[in-house]
Amino acid sequence: MAKSKTGLIFKIILGILVVLIVLVVAVLFFIDPLAKNALEKGAPLILGTNVSVERIHIEPLNGRVEITNLIVDNPGESYSSEYAIKLGDIIADIDINTVLKDKIRIEEMFLKDVNVVYETNVINSNLQEILDNVKKLDTAEKTEKKEDKTDDKESKEKTLQVDLIELSSVGVTVQAKGAAAGLPIKVTIDPMTNLGTDEEGITPVGLTLRILGAIVTTAIKTAGGSVGDAAAAIGDAATDAVAGATSAAVDAANSAVNDATNAVGGAIKGLFGGKKDDAAEAQPQGN
Numbered sequence: 404m405a406k407s408k409t410g411l412i413f414k415i416i417l418g419i420l421v422v423l424i425v426l427v428v429a430v431l432f433f434i435d436p437l438a439k440n441a442l443e444k445g446a447p448l449i450l451g452t453n454v455s456v457e458r459i460h461i462e463p464l465n466g467r468v469e470i471t472n473l474i475v476d477n478p479g480e481s482y483s484s485e486y487a488i489k490l491g492d493i494i495a496d497i498d499i500n501t502v503l504k505d506k507i508r509i510e511e512m513f514l515k516d517v518n519v520v521y522e523t524n525v526i527n528s529n530l531q532e533i534l535d536n537v538k539k540l541d542t543a544e545k546t547e548k549k550e551d552k553t554d555d556k557e558s559k560e561k562t563l564q565v566d567l568i569e570l571s572s573v574g575v576t577v578q579a580k581g582a583a584a585g586l587p588i589k590v591t592i593d594p595m596t597n598l599g600t601d602e603e604g605i606t607p608v609g610l611t612l613r614i615l616g617a618i619v620t621t622a623i624k625t626a627g628g629s630v631g632d633a634a635a636a637i638g639d640a641a642t643d644a645v646a647g648a649t650s651a652a653v654d655a656a657n658s659a660v661n662d663a664t665n666a667v668g669g670a671i672k673g674l675f676g677g678k679k680d681d682a683a684e685a686q687p688q689g690n
Contacts, residue, residue, distance in 0.1 A: 451536030491516025
């Protein structure tokens, strides 16, 4: 009788182990498509437009995430360019010891082969509309956080700390609505460091705002706008979220984009019309 009980217990334990192994294998094999599905459904809530990804590869034990060909569509149907932003490769190294904590630490994040199409209809632009959507969500998030401050335990949310973000091979194409796209102009954006190092960290929306703010600033500079135009695009509502990252981006854009706009000179003027460019050139350059 005792032998039969022992055999039954052994079978139960063996069964549990088999189920656990199957679950682990399932997670390891299906985590990539699950993450892809989550990103494609979650990103539009932040950006206000569709986002597609070719592939996501996750190495759980190493804390490495690789995303291939992330494409951010234009907002609505009023723009003719193929997309607003395309990121060839995103590689992030995450400190796996922080994954279950309230603040997840990303040690390094590399955005490679960044292609940005800045399409304008004079009144607005595709990138500005996306940025406005992120700012609205950021404002709503901050308001909700203030309202929930009375119960810190329940309102505790996952935040991020990012030690380093680097954007490489960045190309900005300036395009007037309905016109043929020009060739991308290579620009440089300074690395962003030590984001969310304070106790509160930085939210995913805040991080998106920082990166997008740097990209929009560079795109506006490429289009021949002033630093003041770029600051106006970022807006007072996003000042806290973008501070630091955009100041570095503007400094980098000042030199890199001035060289680039001089190189394309006539092409940019042809897109926007001589009068507007002449007025922009006459404007005093601020910091």
